[in-house]
Amino acid sequence: MELFNSELKVVNIGLESFRQGLNDSGVKSVQAQFKPPLSTETELLAKAAKNAARVDRANGKALARILDAKPALVGMGVALDTIPGMKRDLILHAGPPVTWDRMCGPMRGGIMAALMYEGMAKNPKEAERLAASGKIKYEPCHEHGAVGPMAGIISASMPVFIVKNEAGSNYAYATQNEGLGKVLRYGAYGPEVIERLKWMEKTLFPALKAAIESLGRIDLKSMVAQALHMGDEVHNRNRAGTSLFYRAIAPAVITTCPDPETAAKVLNFVNGNDHFFLNLSMALSKASLDAGRGVKDSSVVVVMARNGTDFGVQLSGTGDRWFTGPAEVPDALYFPGYTKADANPDIGDSAITETNGLGGFAIAAAPAIVQFVGGSAADAVSYTMAMYGITAGENNIYKIPYLNFRGTPTGIDVVKVAKTGILPFIDTGVAHKDPGVGQVGAGVLSAPAEPFRKAFEAFAKGL
Amino acid sequence: MPIKTTIKKGAYFDSVALMQVAKKLNSVPGVIDSAVVMATKENKGLIKASGLLTAEVERAGENDLAIAVSARSAEAAEAAFRAAEELLNKKPAAASPGADRKAAGLDDAVKTLEGANLAVISVAGRFAGTLAADCLAKGLNVMLFSDNVPVEAEIALKKEGVKRGLLVMGPDCGTAIINGAPLAFANSVRRGNIGLVAASGTGAQEVTTLISNEGAGISQCIGTGGRDVKAEVGGLTFLQALAMLANDEGTEVILLVSKPPHPSVMKKITAAVKKIKKPIVAVLLGGEVKEKLKDDFYPARTLEEAAYKAACLGKGLKASKAKELIYDMNLKAEELAKKEAAKKRRSRFLRGLFTGGTFVGEAQVVLPEFTGTVLSNAPLDKKNKLKNSVKLSGHAVVDLGEDEFTVGRPHPMIDFSLRNKMIISEAKKPEVSVLLLDLVLGYGANLKPLDDILPPVAAAFKANRELSIVASVTGTEADPQVRSKVVRALEAAGVLVMPSNAGACRLAGEIIRLAAKAKR
Numbered sequence: 001m002e003l004f005n006s007e008l009k010v011v012n013i014g015l016e017s018f019r020q021g022l023n024d025s026g027v028k029s030v031q032a033q034f035k036p037p038l039s040t041e042t043e044l045l046a047k048a049a050k051n052a053a054r055v056d057r058a059n060g061k062a063l064a065r066i067l068d069a070k071p072a073l074v075g076m077g078v079a080l081d082t083i084p085g086m087k088r089d090l091i092l093h094a095g096p097p098v099t100w101d102r103m104c105g106p107m108r109g110g111i112m113a114a115l116m117y118e119g120m121a122k123n124p125k126e127a128e129r130l131a132a133s134g135k136i137k138y139e140p141c142h143e144h145g146a147v148g149p150m151a152g153i154i155s156a157s158m159p160v161f162i163v164k165n166e167a168g169s170n171y172a173y174a175t176q177n178e179g180l181g182k183v184l185r186y187g188a189y190g191p192e193v194i195e196r197l198k199w200m201e202k203t204l205f206p207a208l209k210a211a212i213e214s215l216g217r218i219d220l221k222s223m224v225a226q227a228l229h230m231g232d233e234v235h236n237r238n239r240a241g242t243s244l245f246y247r248a249i250a251p252a253v254i255t256t257c258p259d260p261e262t263a264a265k266v267l268n269f270v271n272g273n274d275h276f277f278l279n280l281s282m283a284l285s286k287a288s289l290d291a292g293r294g295v296k297d298s299s300v301v302v303v304m305a306r307n308g309t310d311f312g313v314q315l316s317g318t319g320d321r322w323f324t325g326p327a328e329v330p331d332a333l334y335f336p337g338y339t340k341a342d343a344n345p346d347i348g349d350s351a352i353t354e355t356n357g358l359g360g361f362a363i364a365a366a367p368a369i370v371q372f373v374g375g376s377a378a379d380a381v382s383y384t385m386a387m388y389g390i391t392a393g394e395n396n397i398y399k400i401p402y403l404n405f406r407g408t409p410t411g412i413d414v415v416k417v418a419k420t421g422i423l424p425f426i427d428t429g430v431a432h433k434d435p436g437v438g439q440v441g442a443g444v445l446s447a448p449a450e451p452f453r454k455a456f457e458a459f460a461k462g463l
Numbered sequence: 464m465p466i467k468t469t470i471k472k473g474a475y476f477d478s479v480a481l482m483q484v485a486k487k488l489n490s491v492p493g494v495i496d497s498a499v500v501m502a503t504k505e506n507k508g509l510i511k512a513s514g515l516l517t518a519e520v521e522r523a524g525e526n527d528l529a530i531a532v533s534a535r536s537a538e539a540a541e542a543a544f545r546a547a548e549e550l551l552n553k554k555p556a557a558a559s560p561g562a563d564r565k566a567a568g569l570d571d572a573v574k575t576l577e578g579a580n581l582a583v584i585s586v587a588g589r590f591a592g593t594l595a596a597d598c599l600a601k602g603l604n605v606m607l608f609s610d611n612v613p614v615e616a617e618i619a620l621k622k623e624g625v626k627r628g629l630l631v632m633g634p635d636c637g638t639a640i641i642n643g644a645p646l647a648f649a650n651s652v653r654r655g656n657i658g659l660v661a662a663s664g665t666g667a668q669e670v671t672t673l674i675s676n677e678g679a680g681i682s683q684c685i686g687t688g689g690r691d692v693k694a695e696v697g698g699l700t701f702l703q704a705l706a707m708l709a710n711d712e713g714t715e716v717i718l719l720v721s722k723p724p725h726p727s728v729m730k731k732i733t734a735a736v737k738k739i740k741k742p743i744v745a746v747l748l749g750g751e752v753k754e755k756l757k758d759d760f761y762p763a764r765t766l767e768e769a770a771y772k773a774a775c776l777g778k779g780l781k782a783s784k785a786k787e788l789i790y791d792m793n794l795k796a797e798e799l800a801k802k803e804a805a806k807k808r809r810s811r812f813l814r815g816l817f818t819g820g821t822f823v824g825e826a827q828v829v830l831p832e833f834t835g836t837v838l839s840n841a842p843l844d845k846k847n848k849l850k851n852s853v854k855l856s857g858h859a860v861v862d863l864g865e866d867e868f869t870v871g872r873p874h875p876m877i878d879f880s881l882r883n884k885m886i887i888s889e890a891k892k893p894e895v896s897v898l899l900l901d902l903v904l905g906y907g908a909n910l911k912p913l914d915d916i917l918p919p920v921a922a923a924f925k926a927n928r929e930l931s932i933v934a935s936v937t938g939t940e941a942d943p944q945v946r947s948k949v950v951r952a953l954e955a956a957g958v959l960v961m962p963s964n965a966g967a968c969r970l971a972g973e974i975i976r977l978a979a980k981a982k983r
Contacts, residue, residue, distance in 0.1 A: 030572050030579070
């Protein structure tokens with residue numbers, strides 16, 4: 001009855017030509033894209049549907065914990081003393097677990113750089129031999145509450161930021177961002193790389209540590225919320241976030257630094273690196289998402305991470321289990337002289353930002369980088385809009401001005417991903433496939449289907 | 464390999480925009496590599512690595528734009544510069560967030576279109592059921608155009624729909640008109656006071672267009688899908704739709720179109736019909752309602768009769784007026800039949816090549832009184848089953864929309880090629896006297912039917928000098944194809960066009976009957 005007395009508004013799914021009759025009659029309609037579900041296991045899809053109410057409740061709980069998290073930068077420390085389970089002979093890396101023989105070029109290069117930085121090897125040759133010898137252990141950053149961009153290498157002596165979820169009791173850790181050019185995270189291991197890392201340890205770290213201590217804490221969450229309003233999505237664009245961090249830290253650096261020259265160097269380093277904030281936005285995301293772990297029956301994704309070989313996913317309701325599949329090469333814009341043939345498959349823990357409703361999920365907030373997603377602001381909006389279809393909810397703090405301050409899509413629900421076939425959208429930097437070359441471009445990609453299919457099937461079986 | 468550079472002083476461009484330009488320059492023929500960068504120190508380092516750093520670029524300042532091209536020839540480099548100029552000066556298309564953006568899925572769609580209340584689903588059948596269930600869960604009525612949805616899924620969906628007070632039209636529902644809007648395969652008809660429940664898509668198109676062309680109009684046309692009136696589904700949607708129309712203020716006359724329902728379903732329908740205080744017209748093709756259900760109940764044998772009875776009632780006239788309309792049409796048909804029959808010497812048989820399944824049923828109701836036994840691949844009576852659907856014998860009517868013809872190709876209402884072939888091959892048979900065709904217009908159907916049908920029609924007449932071609936054209940003046948335009952062109956090509964399928968059947972049958980009589 002209601003239908004006959006209200007304005008007809010049609011969702012058309014399938015043949016697009018069916019909209020002509022509606023258009024001609026002045027009826028409002030929208031074309032909904034349809035993709036076949038990721039999983040062909042119809043019983044599992046049916047099982048998930050049957051248990052939808054229970055799963056939705058669990059997801060609501062997990063999402064609430066993620067949204068309620070209050071990540072703040074509370075200090076800095078040396079990895080060995082700070083990161084739980086860190087050891088001298090342990091190197092943490094991005095993405096899901098991977099053995100030396102399966103590691104990609106940039107990750108191997110980064111490990112070699114770390115071994116030389118730690119003084120465990122004198123030259124690349126020695127470093128490579130040691131790395132492959134079995135004497136060095138490799139574990140994912142994510143299994144130690146840490147995250148790292150690109151190769152994501154963390155070794156014992158590296159200084160790390162400490163981000164605390166003040167609404168809970170969990171911590172997250174990330175290194176200081178090295179800047180662009182030849183850097184460890186892209187697998188460079190030349191002398192200038194090690195030199196910079198040493199400077200970051202000896203000069204940058206103590207200065208920032210003292211500054212953060214004098215400030216007590218820095219509220220990262222509101223900083224990211226503001227950065228979104230200033231054109232960042234805090235994955236591929238961190239210009240506003242870095243500026244905001246700089247404004248917060250500069251007075252403290254100046255007052256706590258022993259001499260003005262050091263203060264100037266430290267501040268210039270932060271100021272000169274548009275991606276300095278990336279590691280903080282990643283640690284903030286990690287601290288928030290870890291709060292959402294371990295909710296029974298929750299299909300919310302708490303980790304998306306890549307090691308340059310595999311793409312891995314973890315869910316709130318499936319414990320520490322990784323679901324993996326091959327990482328893909330991003331569709332990118334390349335720096336002069338490079339092409340897709342030079343690109344390494346997707347790498348880095350930075351997809352933690354997307355997992356937290358930022359990065360590609362918030363790209364509608366970052367018009368300055370829409371060229372990466374097709375060139376027009378409308379394209380960016382489409383990507384963000386699409387993600388609302390696979391998330392458990394919307395963010396209460398991170399909002400997009402262009403969408404009338406609608407909260408970003410947050411809390412990827414693997415059941416929705418499996419059902420709709422819509423895959424999470426990630427915007428990212430692209431590493432050269434050979435160690436030491438560095439960044440060759442930036443671009444976007446949809447997460448590969450396999451890890452999500454596996455995660456969904458394991459989750460549904462466990463219901 | 465020459466490296467050419469140009470510097471644009473003080474021309475600032477966003478680096479990402481420049482990377483895009485460079486990407487396009489690399490596809491210019493003869494270009495080996497290119498760089499389009501702001502000449503900052505960092506960028507100079509970058510392009511040095513790729514061997515594109517010239518002295519000019521070296522001298523440029525960081526607010527200058529540098530374009531460097533390594534090309535096989537000077538001409539190629541020039542072409543690249545021109546392309547760069549063009550790309551850099553191109554105004555981007557204005558961002559229009561409200562413009563026609565495709566929604567990424569159902570969730571996105573219902574958020575994008577606030578107040579959405581109906582989903583039209585035409586995805587592959589194996590996905591359609593789940594999708595329809597999701598739509599119901601979001602409070603959307605559903606039109607399920609897709610077929611190959613299992614009957615268990617249909618029953619579950621319809622029970623859920625009834626529970627939620629939402630319509631589930633289909634699966635395999637080809638036609639509906641809701642609040643005046645044509646859905647899927649439907650025509651642009653007048654709005655009015657006649658509400659339909661239709662278990663047949665082509666049947667619904669035929670009656671709604673006939674009603675509209677007669678000056679009456681349609682309030683709602685609710686499709687149910689053909690399986691709804693079978694025992695398993697139990698008429699769930701049919702009964703729900705009937706109740707909705709009974710309560711709808713805009714509906715004053717109700718018209719039911721179906722194949723004969725299963726007796727158990729029929730029982731429920733008749734019980735419902737008896738309680739409704741609105742006149743009801745019903746056509747159950749191949750079946751009959753013998754019982755006088757109530758005073759204002761009007762059974763009809765054909766779609767045409769049902770349409771005209773409903774149209775008369777809708778205009779406040781007596782239903783019996785419909786007979787006059789049909790009588791007038793028949794007078795004209797008899798004249799035509801005499802002329803056509805006179806052409807016949809050797810040929811004797813009628814062949815109907817239909818795109819609409821319901822027309823095949825109606826043809827089998829109308830034709831036998833003129834021609835005797837009519838065979839079909841979709842027979843109303845099993846004993847009249849054609850042995851081979853492509854090798855036609857005797858008087859035969861074929862439904863080209865049956866699965867045997869449609870696997871792996873579009874529906875014959877869209878893709879005429881199969882029928883076109885058969886028009887010619889049947890015409891070439893000397894025993895064929897009359898070809899009977901349907902042509903369905905409207906949304907979803909072939910938008911340029913004349914382009915496709917006129918050539919085989921001409922070839923058929925050329926191949927068989929005794930041939931008559933009789934056709935009905937289902938459509939209205941408001942349809943995208945414009946009915947009168949199609950009719951005029953067909954008539955100019957020698958086709959005898961009737962206003963209805965039943966009328967076309969009578970004309971074709973009468974030609975056969977008169978020709979046979981003359982031979983005796």
